[in-house]
Amino acid sequence: MKKSITFTDNRNGKSVEFPILEPSLGADVVDIRTLYKEMGIFTYDPGFSATASCSSDITFIDGGKGELLYRGYPIEELAENSNYLDVCYLILNGELPQKNSYDKMNDYIKSEYLLHEGLKNLFNAFQDNAHPMATLTSTVAALSSFHFEHLDIDNEAEYREMAYKIVAKIPTIAAYSYRHSHGLPLIYPDMDRYFTKNFLYMMRAKPNGKANIDDVEMRALDTIFSLHADHEQNASTSTVRAVASTGAHPYAAISAGIGALWGRAHGGANESVISQLEMIGDVKNVEKFIKKAKDPNDSFRLMGFGHRVYKNFDPRAKVLKKLRDELKGKVEIDDKISKIADRVEEIALSDDYFIKRNLYPNIDFYSGTILTALQIPKDMFTPIFVIGRTIGWIAQWIELKKDREAKIARPRQLYTGKKRRHIK
Ligand code: CMC
Numbered sequence: 001m002k003k004s005i006t007f008t009d010n011r012n013g014k015s016v017e018f019p020i021l022e023p024s025l026g027a028d029v030v031d032i033r034t035l036y037k038e039m040g041i042f043t044y045d046p047g048f049s050a051t052a053s054c055s056s057d058i059t060f061i062d063g064g065k066g067e068l069l070y071r072g073y074p075i076e077e078l079a080e081n082s083n084y085l086d087v088c089y090l091i092l093n094g095e096l097p098q099k100n101s102y103d104k105m106n107d108y109i110k111s112e113y114l115l116h117e118g119l120k121n122l123f124n125a126f127q128d129n130a131h132p133m134a135t136l137t138s139t140v141a142a143l144s145s146f147h148f149e150h151l152d153i154d155n156e157a158e159y160r161e162m163a164y165k166i167v168a169k170i171p172t173i174a175a176y177s178y179r180h181s182h183g184l185p186l187i188y189p190d191m192d193r194y195f196t197k198n199f200l201y202m203m204r205a206k207p208n209g210k211a212n213i214d215d216v217e218m219r220a221l222d223t224i225f226s227l228h229a230d231h232e233q234n235a236s237t238s239t240v241r242a243v244a245s246t247g248a249h250p251y252a253a254i255s256a257g258i259g260a261l262w263g264r265a266h267g268g269a270n271e272s273v274i275s276q277l278e279m280i281g282d283v284k285n286v287e288k289f290i291k292k293a294k295d296p297n298d299s300f301r302l303m304g305f306g307h308r309v310y311k312n313f314d315p316r317a318k319v320l321k322k323l324r325d326e327l328k329g330k331v332e333i334d335d336k337i338s339k340i341a342d343r344v345e346e347i348a349l350s351d352d353y354f355i356k357r358n359l360y361p362n363i364d365f366y367s368g369t370i371l372t373a374l375q376i377p378k379d380m381f382t383p384i385f386v387i388g389r390t391i392g393w394i395a396q397w398i399e400l401k402k403d404r405e406a407k408i409a410r411p412r413q414l415y416t417g418k419k420r421r422h423i424k
Helices: 035-039 075-081 084-093 099-111 117-125 132-143 156-181 195-204 215-227 235-245 250-262 269-280 283-294 315-327 335-349 352-356 363-373 378-402
Strands: 004-008 015-021 059-062 067-070
Touching: 015 035, 067 075, 067 084, 067 315, 075 084, 075 215, 075 315, 084 099, 084 156, 084 195, 084 215, 084 378, 099 156, 099 195, 117 132, 117 156, 132 156, 132 250, 132 378, 156 195, 156 250, 156 378, 195 215, 215 315, 215 363, 215 378, 235 250, 235 378, 250 378, 269 283, 269 335, 269 363, 269 378, 283 335, 315 363, 335 352, 335 363, 363 378
Parallel strands: none
Antiparallel strands: 004 015, 059 067
């Protein structure tokens, strides 16, 4: 029997039945597409806390349990057994790759690391000290002027190429953004190196091509990329889908997603966490800052805590905390910052304010400590989130394009302005 729900309008006694859509996992969803037609009302849901804006096969989160699945696989298992390119293949194609399909994808991605020489000129136009996120979002938008070719959504090979092309080029743009903002010469990608190793190479290499990259560091960063690869309909993904719904170029949609990710409430939190831990400065100051975070009259928030969907530990944070502890002794983890972070976590997790609101550490709480140990400067933390998330954005772009029920994103509003009036 098909499930449904009946809404009764207390104003006129009219009852209307609405179908319930059953997901493969998670809460049932009421289909209210005909609500306005049937009952003449809209729903009010600022920030879409209770609204499913689309259907998706890619990622599932159980916020109560603190569970994250990519195409059904738990994130912990993927972090343990797969590399970032396996995860990219999985997110895009729905299955983990066999050796020959992996090799084919890897070869193609390597061949696409390079940027068009013309695009490189753009970097000279940016301020010397521009934030790499500003440079990144602009340059990705500009990329759409160089690659007009892969836009036929009915041609599977073409849109896969379009997807891998942007995955391959984003690290190069991110590394160039960093090097430009620090006055360093741009380093061409090394097409013989694996994705993550090549990124570290482009960040670190001297003009003579010398760069020390340890495998432990490479694997840590690779895990960070995998953990960021997709995350349901978060703010940046919803932005990418909104732009895609208008028919804009996919790289323009990704550029808009990068803009949305930049904010402190979203991907920008990773940079803010480290700035905040540095500001706390000492374990003995932690309680003072926790008090500030709890004060309703103070806008101060504990960065790296809380999540719209997770009402339990963010499973990505758990993987990163374990990784941070495993890395101790192998890379230079800042002990002082780690101790402050541990104390923040300890106090917050036993404090009524945080317990009542289900505020747990999220992915950004730990990523910065590891990235700092990998000698990555703070202003590159959010670009690193971008590199990991690009595959998710592009897979969601493709999913939307293939979805026959997708429509232009166009929410309604609760108008609270002036009623009709006249100049005379
Ligand atoms: N510190 C102190 N109080 C908080 C925090 C925090 N980090 N987060 C939420 N609260 C309080 C908030 O003040 C509110 O209290 P009250 O009910 O008394 O008004 C309550 O918890 C609910 O907060 P909300 O802002 O309504 O929750 P939301 O779902 O709209 O926001 C969030 C989620 C992530 C934006 C928010 O928790 C936050 O600003 N956290 C800090 C920034 C951060 O770490 N962001 C990274 C998110 S994970 C990476 C990603 O996927 O983007």
